[in-house]
Amino acid sequence: NAGVTQTPKFRVLKTGQSMTLLCAQDMNHEYMYWYRQDPGMGLRLIHYSVGEGTTAKGEVPDGYNVSRLKKQNFLLGLESAAPSQTSVYFCASSSPLGLKGQFFGPGTRLTVL
């Protein structure tokens, strides 16, 4: 099992460009999450999904959109990248009750110039 994978691992964008981060999980988890991690801020939840076709806003959703067209995939989109979106992005998945915690992908380092 690959667990949770993220594509790409690194990306550099110019201000105003758009991109999509792909997250895939093979654990048949219902729930998927997108976080950003910034120095001194810990992990902040951007958006999450409790099932195929459903998404919800987290703590810092502005500037991001998400889609969950398939249970195993969760996409994070930046329509017009800004330098403030320079961060490390993590995807995670879990079962609904989350007793075993969340399983994380390896992260994507995004730099917006």
Add this chain to the structure above:
Amino acid sequence: AQTVTQSQPEMSVQEAETVTLSCTYDTSESDYYLFWYKQPPSRQMILVIRQEAYKQQNATENRFSVNFQKAAKSFSLKISDSQLGDAAMYFCAYRRTTYGDKIIFGKGTRLHILP
């Protein structure tokens, strides 16, 4: 709203010694889960240990153990016989047992292991 506080941004410990990382949380719930995650330089988030609030017994995983004080809303992580591979950022996290709820993370404690 639930919050998780890690009051020690950085800590250092001598190799083979014991270190305790602190975590407090705020909640009005009676049942919930608590977690400690480790993030080494590779960036991968790894679940170290978890505790169910209804269980009075403290969780233990090899060299890692917790001191769960429910009344004080405290959940500290003890690492015994510290090893160089324990150097990482450690995050404390909280989750209600409510179906579909989210995990709330603290801001982390960076642990340095001194050889």
